[in-house]
Structures are given as structure tokens and as C-alpha cells.
Amino acid sequence: MIPNQPFRPxxxxxxxxxxEAGVKLIRQQGFAGTSVDQLCSEAGVTKGAFFHHxxxxxxxxxxxxxxxxxxxxxxxxxxxxxHHADPxxxxxxxxxxxxxxxxxxxxxxxCVAGTMVQEAFLSSDLIRTACNSSILGNAAALExxxxxxxxxxxxxxxTAASLxxxxxxxxQGAFVLAKAQxxxxxxxxxxxxxxxxxxxxxxxxxxxxxxxxx
Amino acid sequence: MIPNQPFRPxxxxxxxxxxEAGVKLIRQQGFAGTSVDQLCSEAGVTKGAFFHHxxxxxxxxxxxxxxxxxxxxxxxxxxxxxHHADPxxxxxxxxxxxxxxxxxxxxxxxCVAGTMVQEAFLSSDLIRTACNSSILGNAAALExxxxxxxxxxxxxxxTAASLxxxxxxxxQGAFVLAKAQxxxxxxxxxxxxxxxxxxxxxxxxxxxxxxxxx
Numbered sequence: 186m187i188p189n190q191p192f193r194p195x196x197x198x199x200x201x202x203x204x205e206a207g208v209k210l211i212r213q214q215g216f217a218g219t220s221v222d223q224l225c226s227e228a229g230v231t232k233g234a235f236f237h238h239x240x241x242x243x244x245x246x247x248x249x250x251x252x253x254x255x256x257x258x259x260x261x262x263x264x265x266x267x268h269h270a271d272p273x274x275x276x277x278x279x280x281x282x283x284x285x286x287x288x289x290x291x292x293x294x295x296c297v298a299g300t301m302v303q304e305a306f307l308s309s310d311l312i313r314t315a316c317n318s319s320i321l322g323n324a325a326a327l328e329x330x331x332x333x334x335x336x337x338x339x340x341x342x343x344t345a346a347s348l349x350x351x352x353x354x355x356x357q358g359a360f361v362l363a364k365a366q367x368x369x370x371x372x373x374x375x376x377x378x379x380x381x382x383x384x385x386x387x388x389x390x391x392x393x394x395x396x397x398x399x
Numbered sequence: 400m401i402p403n404q405p406f407r408p409x410x411x412x413x414x415x416x417x418x419e420a421g422v423k424l425i426r427q428q429g430f431a432g433t434s435v436d437q438l439c440s441e442a443g444v445t446k447g448a449f450f451h452h453x454x455x456x457x458x459x460x461x462x463x464x465x466x467x468x469x470x471x472x473x474x475x476x477x478x479x480x481x482h483h484a485d486p487x488x489x490x491x492x493x494x495x496x497x498x499x500x501x502x503x504x505x506x507x508x509x510c511v512a513g514t515m516v517q518e519a520f521l522s523s524d525l526i527r528t529a530c531n532s533s534i535l536g537n538a539a540a541l542e543x544x545x546x547x548x549x550x551x552x553x554x555x556x557x558t559a560a561s562l563x564x565x566x567x568x569x570x571q572g573a574f575v576l577a578k579a580q581x582x583x584x585x586x587x588x589x590x591x592x593x594x595x596x597x598x599x600x601x602x603x604x605x606x607x608x609x610x611x612x613x
Contacts, residue, residue: 215518218431292521299575303517304429306578307506317579342598347591350576354592358572361513362564364520365531377561378568384556385599 193256200238202228207249212292216246216301216312243309246301250315253297254322261326272333273390277383279327283356284379287363291371295360296320320357324349338390348386355382407470414452416442421463426506430460430515430526457523460515464529467511468536475540486547487604491597493541497570498593501577505585509574510534534571538563552604562600569596 196202206227210219221242225235239245266278287294302316324346331345359378366374410416420441424433435456439449453459480492501508516530538560545559573592580588 213521215429215431217429218518218522298579300517302579303514303575304432306581307427308432310581313579313581317581320576320579343595347595350588351592351595354572354576355569356572357575358568358570361517361571361575362534362568365512365516365527365534367520367524367527367531374564378565381557381561381565381599384603385595388602389598 199228199230199234201252202230203235203238203245204249204252207245208253208297209292211249211297211300212295215303216242216305217308243311246305246309246312247315250298250301250312250319254319258322258326261323272330272337273386275330276327276334276386276390279330280352280379280383280386283352284376284383287359287375287379288372290368291360291363291366291375294372294375295364296357299357299360320353321350324353327352334390338392340389343389348389352382355379413442413444413448415466416444417449417452417459418463418466421459422467422511423506425463425511425514426509429517430456430519431522457525460519460523460526461529464512464515464526464533468533472536472540475537486544486551487600489544490541490548490600490604493544494566494593494597494600497566498590498597501573501589501593502586504582505574505577505580505589508586508589509578510571513571513574534567535564538567541566548604552606554603557603562603566596569593 193205196205203224206224207219210223210227219242221232221235224242224245225232235245239248261279261282264279264282266275266282269275269278298316298319302313302320306313306316327349328345331348334340335343335345335348355378359375362378363371363375407419410419417438420438421433424437424441433456435446435449438456438459439446449459453462475493475496478493478496480489480496483489483492512530512533516527516534520527520530541563542559545562548554549557549559549562569592573589576592577585577589
């Protein structure tokens with residue numbers, strides 16, 4: 186897996202060009218810092234085209250979270266980690282894939298939804314809800330594997346839903362520390378947290394020998 | 400410990416009033432979304448006073464990261480978890496304190512530095528560096544306890560510095576998911592990640608029985 190490969194085909198329609206411009210600019214400078222003029226200029230479309238497709242910048246933000254979810258969701262749904270027979274290995278395979286996808290500067294691997302919601306959670310309930318759905322949708326896709334891994338291991342005191350959310354929380358936090366680190370060390374600054382997450386899950390989801398022996 | 404108690408005395412000078420306005424507004428709406436006019440209005444000072452103390456909004460952002468670090472740093476330095484005899488318990492005590500401090504809506508407990516750097520990391524290297532120092536300064540304060548806990552437990556493959564950074568990454572990620580969750584469930588949405596972090600550290604830092612017995 187090569188990091189930073191776009192999951193999406195090159196945009197053809199004006200709408201998709203604007204959404205791709207949103208991915209790029211919001212990763213670089215956030216939602217409030219990105220203007221409709223900048224989005225149009227980056228997309229190479231007119232302001233008339235923008236307002237043909239989106240009633241407002243907020244409407245683009247909502248559509249962008251959905252666009253982000255559906256493209257990343259389809260990518261992960263098709264990834265080979267699903268072929269592991271062991272559910273714990275499927276979960277670790279997802280974490281490994283997320284780790285492999287981190288490379289280059291932070292703006293090339295950070296999360297559009299996590300960046301938007303960090304600043305827009307109070308100013309736009311529509312954007313907050315769309316970003317929450319995006320992040321929790323990624324989490325929900327792992328719940329069945331986590332439930333099977335918990336049952337197999339006998340891990341106590343944890344739920345599949347909470348562990349699934351924790352994967353997303355660690356990824357979001359890793360991206361914040363990567364941005365703080367700056368260009369050169371950004372990828373390494375993010376990856377170390379996915380390795381800690383992996384170690385936690387390995388310890389938690391290994392079969393309990395004292396119980397399986399009884 | 401009551402959540403959301405300000406760590407800082409009520410601001411007396413115009414400079415401190417502007418910094419407290421920055422804490423409040425940037426937690427609510429981010430850095431790019433906050434104008435100098437809003438900062439002045441929130442602080443109850445004139446624009447002349449603003450530019451007497453800060454050359455630019457960027458200069459306020461840098462000063463704010465430092466103000467945030469020094470006030471939170473002093474609070475944690477004085478906290479009772481330092482009195483545990485066991486270094487692993489000191490580390491867990493810090494995590495417990497961070498967990499207890501989470502309550503109410505996300506804007507009352509989220510991190511000013513993490514919010515600023517999420518959007519300003521590319522547009523202002525000065526703000527990025529100040530936020531990185533703020534986050535890593537909190538991390539560095541835990542390194543000695545973590546080093547002692549690693550040595551005591553025999554945990555392998557981890558360093559004190561990396562575990563210290565991981566605490567901060569999980570906290571930052573918890574705040575992003577809390578913001579996405581929205582008002583009602585925000586605190587619970589953040590706390591669950593600190594509980595996962597605690598479980599990871601408990602498993603990692605417990606003495607290895609098979610080795611201490613040999």
C-alpha cells in the first residue's frame with residue numbers, strides 16, 4: 186500500500202471538483218479559513234457553478250463529510266484485511282492498513298471530517314452531525330470483527346462499539362500531534378500512536394490462557 | 400476535582416483579558432473563525448489595547464499557546480497524583496485526573512492548542528511551534544514517572560517519551576470525538592478514550608510476574 190494515493194477517481198463534474206478542492210483546502214487550512222472564492226479557484230469553476238451545486242459553504246461542508254465517508258468507506262470495505270480467518274487479525278489488519286496509509290506531510294493524510302468538526306462543531310450543527318456520522322461510520326464498520334474478537338479472547342469490561350470508536354479517536358489524536366510536529370516528522374509522529382493502539386489491542390484480544398485451559 | 404474549574408485567576412490586565420477571550424472563543428469556534436473584533440468585544444477592551452499588546456492575531460495565537468501551557472502545566476505540577484509512591488500509579492493518577500476534568504460541553508474542556516494547530520499548522524509556523532511545545536510540554540512532564548514505571552514493569556518495546564506523547568494524542572482524539580458527538584454526550588464520548596488509555600497502561604505497566612519470579 187502506497188501512502189497518500191487518492192481513494193477517489195479524478196473528479197469530472199464541477200460538483201466533484203469542488204468537493205476535491207474542499208478535501209485539499211480544508212486539510213491544509215481548516216473550514217473557517219477556506220473561502221468560497223478559494224474553493225472555486227482551486228476547482229477551476231465559477232462562483233455561479235458553486236452556488237448551482239451548494240446553497241452555501243456550510244452545504245458544501247456537509248456534502249464534503251458525506252463524500253469523504255463514502256469514498257473512504259468504500260476503500261476500507263474492499264481492503265484485503267477482511268480475508269483473515271481470525272477476527273482479531275482482521276482488526277489488527279485494519280490498524281496496520283491505517284498505519285501504512287500515513288506518509289508525507291500531515292495535510293496529505295489527515296482527516297477532513299476531524300479537521301472540520303474541530304472548529305465547526307458549535308457553529309454548524311449540520312456539519313457536526315455529518316462529521317460525526319463520517320467518523321462513527323468508519324468505527325461501526327469494525328464492530329462485528331471486534332465483537333467476535335472480544336468473544337474469542339474473553340476480554341472483559343470492553344464493548345465492540347467502544348473499541349471501534351477508540352480506534353478512530355487514536356487516529357484523530359495522531360493527526361493532531363502530526364500537525365503540531367510539522368512537515369519533516371509528521372508521519373512518524375502520527376504512526377507511533379497507531380502502534381500503541383495495536384499493542385493495546387494485541388494485549389486485550391489475545392485469548393486468555395488461564396480460561397481456555399479450564 | 401470539579402470539572403471545568405478554570406485553572407487561572409480571573410484576568411485583571413487587558414492582556415490577560417484578551418488571552419482569556421482567546422481561550423473561550425477559540426475553544427468554541429477555532430482560530431480562523433475568531434476575529435480581532437470578537438476578541439476585543441469578548442475581553443471588553445479596545446482594538447487599540449489589542450494592538451498595544453499583540454502585533455497581530457497570530458501574535459495572540461502564539462502568546463495564547465504559551466499562556467495555556469504555563470497555566471495548565473502549573474495546575475498539573477501541583478496535583479496530588481505526584482504523591483503516589485509507585486510510578487505506575489502516578490501515571491495512572493494523571494490519566495484519572497484528566498478524566499475527572501472532562502465534564503459539560505466540549506468547548507468547556509477541549510484543548511486550545513489542539514484546536515489551533517488543527518487548522519493553523521500550515522498557515523502559521525509560529526503558532527504550530529507554540530502549540531507543539533504546549534502539547535509536548537505536557538507530555539514531557541510525565542516522562543520520568545513513565546521511565547520508572549517501564550523499568551519496574553519490564554515492559555518491552557516502548558519508551559517513556561513515546562508513551563507520554565500517546566497520552567496527549569489520546570486526549571486530543573477524545574476531544575475531537577467529543578466535539579463530533581455534540582452537547583449532551585460530549586463528556587462521556589471523551590472519557591471512554593481515557594479509560595481505554597488507562598487499561599492499556601495498566602496492562603503494559605504491571606510487573607511481569609514470570610520475570611520477577613525468576
